């Protein structure tokens with residue numbers, strides 16, 4: 131038997147014309163039938179190498195896995211990461227997520243504190259209730275907490291307002307505000323600047339995962355509104371694990387026809403990075419799990435780039451890629 135001819139990867143084994151000519155030649159020469167193998171065209175998909183967990187999240191997850199490997203019950207105060215799929219994976223290993231209210235009623239247990247950091251009240255409750263803490267607070271967040279505390283302790287509060295550019299109710303922001311007994315003004319964007327008194331001094335900080343360009347713009351606006359001798363001091367406290375991803379996402383979004391951004395819905399940096407990707411490439415879509423790509427109507431013949439937030443696990447981006455490949459195979 132002559133060997134079965136093979137085509138190039140992703141293409142028909144022969145060009146339409148050449149294979150019919152070849153068949154005629156084989157018939158003439160009495161070589162019998164050949165088997166034609168059609169290979170499904172695989173979509174062109176790449177995963178951004180620089181997307182995925184930041185070191186703060188990697189550290190928290192490693193700590194959780196180490197504790198779970200001991201076989202003891204481990205509680206986590208709030209979702210360990212703003213990614214439901216990863217939370218479920220760790221829950222399957224035995225980790226139990228609890229709220230702050232549940233935490234305050236517990237005694238003699240082991241609780242992991244996630245990378246977002248906690249206010250002092252959490253540590254006080256743990257001490258009172260004999261709770262063992264596995265503290266995975268990110269060092270970048272801890273540094274910001276101590277800067278805010280120091281600013282508050284060293285300036286007269288009557289003249290100076292501590293302003294935090296951050297998301298209301300976000301765990302990190304709660305931890306920051308808690309450092310100074312709630313005496314901070316939290317503003318999510320410029321529309322909330324009416325909460326600030328521009329005739330008084332301002333010390334401005336930012337949540338680590340806010341947008342750097344948004345912060346710079348805010349500083350300019352606040353500066354232009356300052357009255358008389360009031361003074362503005364600002365600290366760019368945005369984490370470079372997030373800010374440095376902006377130039378990378380810019381290039382990645384330009385290089386691909388379609389962007390599938392994988393992120394949990396609660397992820398703050400996920401929102402920032404996705405919005406940035408969308409501003410560069412309007413064909414950008416956000417999904418939190420593989421099945422969500424089904425309804426997007428993506429053109430699978432285009433170049434598709436998959437990227438994610440600092441809270442997006444690599445395995446999840448790979449699962450999204452697998453789903454897209456499956457869809458292409460059955461199209």
Ligand code: SF4
Nearest residue numbers: 184186245268270369
């Ligand atoms: S984004 Fe930065 S500050 Fe936040 S957990 Fe990751 S490394 Fe820490």
